[in-house]
Amino acid sequence: MSLFATIRVALKALGRNKLRTGLTMLGMIIGVSAVITMVALGRGAQEEIETQIRGAGTNLIRVRAGNFRRGGVSMGVGGAPTLTVEDVEAIREAVPGAQYLAAGVSTRDQVIAANRNWNTQIEGTDVELPLIRVWNIDRGAFFNASHVRSAAKVAVLGSVVRDNLFGEGADPVGERIRIRNQSFQVIGVMAAKGAGGFGQDQDDTIFTPYTTVQKKLRGRDGTNISGITISADSPDNINFVADEISAVLRAQHDLPPGEPDDFMVRTQTDVTTMRSQMTQTMTGLLAGIAGVSLIVGGIGIMNIMLVSVTERTREIGLRMALGAKGRDVLWQFLVEAIVLSLVGGVVGIGLGFGISEGLTSILQWPTAFPADAVALAVGFAAATGIFFGFYPARQAARLDPIESLRFE
Amino acid sequence: MPVIAVRNLAKTYSTGAVDVHAVRGVSLDIPAGEFVSIVGPSGSGKSTFMHILGCLDRPTRGSYHLEGRDVSRLTRDQLAEVRNSKIGFVFQGFNLLARTSALDNVELPLLYRGGGMRAADRRRRALAVLDAVGLADRVEHLPNQLSGGQQQRVAIARALVNEPAILLADEPTGNLDSATSREVLDLFRRLNAESGITVILITHDHAIARHGDRVVEFHDGLIVRDERRASERAAGSEMQAAAQTTG
Numbered sequence: 001m002s003l004f005a006t007i008r009v010a011l012k013a014l015g016r017n018k019l020r021t022g023l024t025m026l027g028m029i030i031g032v033s034a035v036i037t038m039v040a041l042g043r044g045a046q047e048e049i050e051t052q053i054r055g056a057g058t059n060l061i062r063v064r065a066g067n068f069r070r071g072g073v074s075m076g077v078g079g080a081p082t083l084t085v086e087d088v089e090a091i092r093e094a095v096p097g098a099q100y101l102a103a104g105v106s107t108r109d110q111v112i113a114a115n116r117n118w119n120t121q122i123e124g125t126d127v128e129l130p131l132i133r134v135w136n137i138d139r140g141a142f143f144n145a146s147h148v149r150s151a152a153k154v155a156v157l158g159s160v161v162r163d164n165l166f167g168e169g170a171d172p173v174g175e176r177i178r179i180r181n182q183s184f185q186v187i188g189v190m191a192a193k194g195a196g197g198f199g200q201d202q203d204d205t206i207f208t209p210y211t212t213v214q215k216k217l218r219g220r221d222g223t224n225i226s227g228i229t230i231s232a233d234s235p236d237n238i239n240f241v242a243d244e245i246s247a248v249l250r251a252q253h254d255l256p257p258g259e260p261d262d263f264m265v266r267t268q269t270d271v272t273t274m275r276s277q278m279t280q281t282m283t284g285l286l287a288g289i290a291g292v293s294l295i296v297g298g299i300g301i302m303n304i305m306l307v308s309v310t311e312r313t314r315e316i317g318l319r320m321a322l323g324a325k326g327r328d329v330l331w332q333f334l335v336e337a338i339v340l341s342l343v344g345g346v347v348g349i350g351l352g353f354g355i356s357e358g359l360t361s362i363l364q365w366p367t368a369f370p371a372d373a374v375a376l377a378v379g380f381a382a383a384t385g386i387f388f389g390f391y392p393a394r395q396a397a398r399l400d401p402i403e404s405l406r407f408e
Numbered sequence: 409m410p411v412i413a414v415r416n417l418a419k420t421y422s423t424g425a426v427d428v429h430a431v432r433g434v435s436l437d438i439p440a441g442e443f444v445s446i447v448g449p450s451g452s453g454k455s456t457f458m459h460i461l462g463c464l465d466r467p468t469r470g471s472y473h474l475e476g477r478d479v480s481r482l483t484r485d486q487l488a489e490v491r492n493s494k495i496g497f498v499f500q501g502f503n504l505l506a507r508t509s510a511l512d513n514v515e516l517p518l519l520y521r522g523g524g525m526r527a528a529d530r531r532r533r534a535l536a537v538l539d540a541v542g543l544a545d546r547v548e549h550l551p552n553q554l555s556g557g558q559q560q561r562v563a564i565a566r567a568l569v570n571e572p573a574i575l576l577a578d579e580p581t582g583n584l585d586s587a588t589s590r591e592v593l594d595l596f597r598r599l600n601a602e603s604g605i606t607v608i609l610i611t612h613d614h615a616i617a618r619h620g621d622r623v624v625e626f627h628d629g630l631i632v633r634d635e636r637r638a639s640e641r642a643a644g645s646e647m648q649a650a651a652q653t654t655g
C-alpha cells in the first residue's frame with residue numbers, strides 16, 4: 001500500500017473515534033506546550049538579564065561589606081560593619097581606574113505623602129550614582145555634595161515611587177514626604193528604567209544621601225556603609241580595577257596574607273554570569289519537569305494504541321483476509337501513532353506559544369520564542385509516536401488472520 | 409484445468425496435549441465457473457478446509473493448486489497477495505468496518521492491490537460492484553443504517569471488487585432470515601451465471617446446500633459424498649463451464 005493511502009486509512013481510523021483521538025492527543029498537547037512555555041519563560045528571563053547588562057554598562061563594580069567565606073554568618077553580606085567612608089576615599093586616591101564611586105547604605109521603610117503611603121527601598125548613596133548607573137534625571141535634580149555633607153533630608157524619587165505617592169506622571173518637585181516621622185523634601189525624579197529581572201524594580205526606589213540614611217534613618221551615627229558602587233573607566237580593564245580595589249581594601253583593613261577578604265568585590269559581568277547561569281539551570285530544570293509530561297503523553301499514546309489493537313483485532317483480521325500484509329497493518333498503526341503525536345505536538349506548540357504570549361501581555365513576564373525548542377518538540381513528538389507506536393503496531397502486524405476474525 | 413485442485417489435504421491442530429485432526433486427507437477438483445456447496449455437521453472440518461482454500465491457512469499435509477499454482481507452501485506475504493487478487497470472502501457475520509460507509513468498505517481490498525490504484529479508479533470500481541449487487545442508492549450508508557441482507561450484499565460487493573477467481577462464502581446466510589437468505593443465494597446464483605465466477609458455499613444446512621450445482625458433504629474431516637445435481641439449472645451451468653474450458 002502506498003504511503004499516501006496508508007495515511008488516508010490512518011486518518012479515517014482516527015476519525016472514527018474522535019473523542020478518544022482528542023483525549024490521546026491531549027497528553028501530547030499538554031507535554032509539548034509545557035516544554036515550550038517553560039523554555040520561552042527561561043529564555044525571556046535570560047534575554048532580559050542580557051539587556052540589563054547592556055543598559056547598566058559593563059564597567060560596573062560593586063563592593064559589599066562582609067564575606068560568606070568568613071565567619072560572621074549572622075551579619076550576612078552587606079551587614080558586617082567592615083566598610084567605611086574612608087575605604088571609599090582610599091580607593092578614589094589609589095585606584096585611578098575607578099572613575100566614579102558612591103558609598104551606599106540602604107534601608108526599607110514606609111513613605112508617606114499627603115494621604116498616600118508606599119513601602120519602598122531607600123537607597124542612601126552619593127552624588128556620582130547617576131554617572132555610574134548611566135541614569136538620567138527626569139525632573140528637578142539629583143542631590144549635591146553639600147546635601148551629603150550636611151545629611152540633608154532631601155529625596156530623589158524613582159518613577160514608580162512618584163507614581164504611587166503623587167499620581168502617574170505628576171511633578172512632585174518641591175513637595176514633602178515623610179519617612180520615619182521626618183519630613184523630606186522631594187528635589188528630583190529619576191527617569192524610568194524598567195524592571196530589573198527577578199521582580200526587583202529599579203524604579204521602586206528613593207535616593208537620599210548616604211549620610212542621611214546613616215544619621216537620620218538608621219539612627220546610628222557611624223561611618224559604616226554597606227557597599228560601594230564603582231564604575232571603571234573602561235570595560236576592558238574592569239578585572240584589573242577590581243583586583244586593585246581588593247588590594248587597597250585589604251591594606252585598609254590590615255588583613256595579613258592568608259586571611260580571607262572581609263568584603264566582596266563583584267563586577268557586573270560576574271553578577272550577570274551568575275544570574276544567567278542560575279536562569280539556565282532553572283530553565284533546564286523546568287523544561288526537564290515539563291519533558292516528563294511529554295513522556296507521560298507518549299505512554300498515553302502507547303496505552304491507547306495497545307487498547308486499540310486489541311479492540312480492533314477483528315478489523316485487523318479482516319484487512320489481512322482482504323490482502324493486507326503484515327507491513328501494511330504495521331504501517332497503518334504506526335502512522336496512526338505518529339499522526340496522534342505530531343498533530344498533538346503541533347497543537348501543543350501553538351498552545352505553548354499562546355500561553356507565553358499571554359504571560360507576557362497579562363503578567364508582563366518576559367518570554368522569548370524558542371525556535372530550537374520548537375524544532376526539538378516536533379522531533380520529540382514524532383520520535384514518541386514512532387517509539388511508543390511501534391510495539392502496538394508490531395503486535396497488530398503479527399496477528400493471525402483466522403484467529404483475529406474469530407476474536408470476540 | 410480445474411481452478412482448485414486439492415490432493416490428500418490434511419490439517420492437524422496441535423493444541424496442548426491432544427492433536428485435533430480437523431481435515432484428514434481430502435482430494436477435490438473444482439472446475440472454473442462451478443457453484444459448489446460444501447455441507448456437513450458442525451465440527452466436520454468445513455471451515456478449516458475453507459481457510460486453506462482461501463489461503464488464510466496452510467495445510468499440514470497434501471497439496472493445493474490454485475489456478476495451477478501450488479499455494480500450499482507460500483509465505484505469509486505471498487498468501488496475502490493471493491487472497492487479495494484471487495479470492496473473495498463472504499463471512500457469516502458480514503465483517504464490515506463499523507462507522508465506515510458501504511463505499512469505503514467495498515474499496516478496502518483495492519487498497520491492498522499490488523501496484524496500487526488511484527483513488528478515483530477505486531471509487532469507480534466500488535460504485536460499479538455496489539450497483540451490481542443492487543445497492544447503488546446506499547453507497548454512503550453506514551453498516552448500522554443497513555438491514556442484515558443489505559450488509560451481506562455490501563460484503564459480497566467487497567468480495568467481488570478485485571474480480572477474484574473464486575468466491576468463498578462460509579455460512580453466509582447464518583445470520584439472515586429465510587427470505588433474506590433466498591435473496592443472497594439468488595445473488596450468488598446470478599453472479600455465478602452471469603460472470604462465471606466460481607462460488608464455494610459452505611453451510612451445515614442441506615436445504616441451503618441444494619442451491620449449488622454440486623454438493624460435497626464433509627464428515628469428520630473427510631468427504632463422504634460428492635454429487636452433481638441433475639437439475640436443468642445445474643446442467644446449463646455445467647455446459648457453460650465446459651464451453652469455457654474448451655473456448
Ligand SMILES: Nc1ncnc2c1ncn2[C@@H]1O[C@H](COP(=O)(O)OP(=O)(O)O)[C@@H](O)[C@H]1O
Nearest residue numbers: 421423428430449450451452453454455456457
Ligand atoms: N484453531 C484451532 N485450534 C484447535 N482446534 C481447532 C481450531 N479450529 C478448528 N478446530 C477444530 O477442528 C475441528 C473442525 O472445525 P471447523 O473446521 O471449524 O468445523 P466446521 O466449520 O465444519 O464446524 C473442530 O473439532 C474444531 O474444534
Ligand SMILES: [Mg+2]
Nearest residue numbers: 451454455456
Ligand atoms: Mg464453521
